[in-house]
Amino acid sequence: IAMENSTDPTAMNFILLGLFDYTKTHRVLFSLVFMTFIASLVGNILMILLIHTDPRLHTPMYFLLSQLSLMDLMLVSTIIPKMAANYLLNSRSISPAGCGSQIFLFLTLGGGECFLLSAMSYDRYVAICHPLRYHVLMSHKLCSQLVAGSWLLGGIDGLMQASAALSFPYCHSREIDHFFCEAPSLMRLVCADTTVFEFFMYICCILMLLIPLSLIVASYTLTTCSSHLVVVGMFYGTLMVIYMRPRSYQSVGHSKVVSAFYTIFTPVLNPLIYSVRNKDVKGAFRNWLGKTHAM
Template sequence: MDQDNQTSADFILLGFFPEFRYPDLLIILLLVFYILALAGNSVLILLIGLDARLHTPMYFLLSQMSVIDLIFISSTVPKTVANYCTGSKSISFFACAAQMFFFLSLGLTECMLLTFMAYDRYVAVCSPLRYAVLMRPRVCLQVTALAWVGGALGALVNTWYPMSFPICGPRVINHYLCEILAILRMSCIDTSVYEMVKFVSTVTFLLIPFSLILASYILIFLTVLKMNSPKGRHKALTTCCSHLTVVSLFFGQAMFVHLTPDSSHTPKQDQIGAVLGTIVTPMLNPLIYSLRNKEVLEALKKCMGRCCD
């Protein structure tokens, strides 16, 4: 669809790696990843809800992560596939703002939940006798609610501010989703004030949580090194391995996107970063937690046994 046929408030999304020679293959892979993410996260949420052995703080937080992953991937992939199938590349101003809000809100919430999960592992390994008190259900609910509300408020500021900037020239976004950097590049006013807002948000929601997670795991490893039992050390490290893998995926992608200079990003690099954060990670998270967790696998076998009876 030509840009002339769009309303003045519409943006044009060039799509999922538009320069790739085999777009059909990319869309098929995208759908496969989407189906795997939907199935994996839905099954994980179901198992945690049905199996009483999984009604613990760690698995409650894990179920929240799965909810985030489901919304994360559903906020981008259906629109991308629909645009490809219909041949339309347009996205309205409000749909663009909504997509940006969900992208940011879910990312910020996940960042805070990953930090709380690191604290959960720290208490479990370093202060096991106080675990029931420090990680009681009420505390988990309050922290989770704070993470969701904090993520939404942070995203609201970082969505409303750039979307209020006047746009000069073609409203073309070389991406498959509405992204802040792309909007800023189209702006015809000085965005230095917003750059400061973005810097503060990055420190608050990315560097501080990452530092807290790093501190938690330093204390955990120091505690593990003092354990006399090899079995105890192995059990303690096993409980942290899945979370560390997810943390590496999430913060590695987020730091590449937000901590490297904007001028050094190419559209292709921006898309790769977004794919890792919004598609690959939501697909891999349930596999990481289920394949490395005996309790989840046992709950899955138990559920499948009931279905087969």
């Protein structure tokens, strides 16, 4: 009997095979990933609080940075808690609604971050190359529009791809060899022609990855922000490996490892890259510690 004809509602659920086994080595790796998740939560929440509470950080640059921290915070919260709960409870099931939510939120936040990073690179270019015209070229109104556009474009892409991915018939195994629901991994289970959808996904990647990346590379090359380029390269590079490489060339194990970089490790690196060498952020942190200690 096909799973679609089963009267058991849980039979319609997908099965996430996960990233780790229950060996000693994998338990250590899981612990490291979970600690990275906690560090990402703490780092990004702290960045948001500092930028919100310190008047010196109420500038377009830090407003964009706070939105980046918010996206990273939501991204890791979309993926890691479910993965951790499944591993600890030895339960691998996820409902179609839960799977669709992960696809939508991941693409909304990932796509939004692609556009937001390009907006941040434009901000740095203007600040360094046109400092006298900075407040004209990078007004608060334009900054708000760039942020709103990033969220909107990411949301449109997430809604379209999540709706399309879940509209296909899954008439064979519902086991997803991944640690979260990601559209390319879900396509391996489809028993229908996905050529049109994969072409559409490829076009979206060109618009949301290659074009923003080209702008970022051009602006950061002019302003020599090499440390930022490292994180940007990791984020965009790993996304392109998953979403722009033909499915026939993708190894399941390799895909999971690559996906771990932009869902687990990049969100914890962003607060470090954008704050450790930043005197304003370090000053705001010292003031916050002083006020906390005084209380």
